[in-house]
Amino acid sequence: MQLVISPLIIALDYADERDALILADQLDPAQCRVKVGKELFTASGPSIVERLQERGFDVFLDLKFHDIPQTVAKACRAASRLGVWMLNVHASGGSAMLRAAREAVEDGGGTRRPLLIAVTVLTSMDDDALHEVGVNSSVVEQVGRLATLAAACALDGLVCSALEADRLRNVLPELLRVTPGIRPAQYAEDDQRRIMTPAAALAAGSDFLVVGRPVTAAVDPARALGQILNELVAKPGDSREPG
């Protein structure tokens, strides 16, 4: 088994398997894990997971299951059988759904039990976006509420932004903190709203940093990944988190 010491997870957000593998072949499985999300999995199916595993990558299957408990449990069992390293569900599906997912990965029939993590509040959302969908709490409060629920249901970790990582590290240290919304200094925010630089995110308590466009849209993705890794071993510098 590949020993990966890097906290980086590269989001392979591509429309087809071919483009995803072209990028994967420029990456080193010792330097990062990879994430297969809704676009790539819908286009390519389970074979993309197999192709990436053959190349030595740990795969995070980011399908964010959110449905009735039985449906989510069956989806989690199917994902476990693919041998993925990590998979996720939405914490807002509630405790019955989270417990069903947790039981499903326990006896999922894969070669190893995948890590099961819960999405709290998407990093594309700010307080206003949350209020728009009827949640009259701040992002920080809602992330805390859903994190407590995930912990009570024995999940392994959370998807949150790096802005919440420090607080979660203090109150729920047993949960892994997986943080998208990672943006090197000067890089565009895009559709992300809660962002932080790689070094600042690591210093703030992120266990794994999910990085997509800053690497995949780079002219030289391997170089972009190398620059982020260099930033992580250097002293945390510029951070883009608000005040």
Ligand SMILES: O=c1ccn([C@@H]2O[C@H](COP(=O)(O)O)[C@@H](O)[C@H]2O)c(=O)[nH]1
């Ligand atoms: O709250 C969330 C949950 C998942 N994501 C996913 O992470 C990557 C981020 O890509 P970038 O190009 O670095 O913005 C993407 O696959 C999302 O689906 C997230 O951003 N926020």
